Amino acid sequence: DVLVNNAGSPVERTSIEECSVELWNRxxxxxxTSAFLITRRAIPHLRASGNGAIVNTLSLSVQTGGANGAGPYAAAKGALQVMTRTLARELAPEVRTNAVMPGVIETRHHEVFSTPERMERYRKETPLGRNGQPDEVAAAIVFLASDAAGFLNGALIDINGGRYLR
Incomplete structure (x- = not known):
């Protein structure tokens, strides 16, 4: 059994200084919180399967602090990274918990929260010379959910075309 927590949105851009408590909570x-609630509900089923997998979708903003106005989003995704590692310890050996950390992927998310100029700049900053595609993220998620990743637990796959080599 597999759970993929893939929700993600900055909701709206604002600095942390100017972020209202209501927006922060949203x-x-x-x-x-959505990942927490769904995961908590799924844990008994995943444990019962004896070979469950959770894959959480983080964001490159965990490394960068987020683009201008995406600090609250980066903070939430950073907390999800910590939750991923915590679950990897708490749920093993019945359930493996891993994460993907997409960089700039050409999705509706970036159409709404970016600009064509920024997307072009990201492309130029990426050693592979392009932004990512949704199917590339999906392939990594499928791998982490599969038996081929049976010895991965608490792992993080960076999907950023080398833009942020560590």
Whole structure:
């Protein structure tokens, strides 16, 4: 059995300094609390399968702090990264918990929260010379959910075309 927590949205851009408590709570509800609630509900079923897998979708903003106005989003995704590692310890050996961390992927998310100029700049900053595609993220998620990743637990796959080599 597999659970993929893939919700993600900055909701709206604002600095942390100017972020209202209401917006902060909406961003956390979308990007963190939803994953917590669904995961908590799924744990008994995943444990019972004896070979469950959870894959959480983080964001490159965990490394960068987010683009201008995406600090609350980055904070929520950073907390989801910590939750991923915590679950990897708490649920093993019955359930493996891993994460993907997409960089700039050409999705509706970036159409709404970015600009064509920024997307072009990201493309130029990426050693592979392009932005990512949704199917590339999906392939990594399928791998982490599969038996081929049976010895991965608490792992993080960066999907950013080398843009942020560590």
């Amino acid at each position: 961003v956390l509800a979308t990007n963190l």
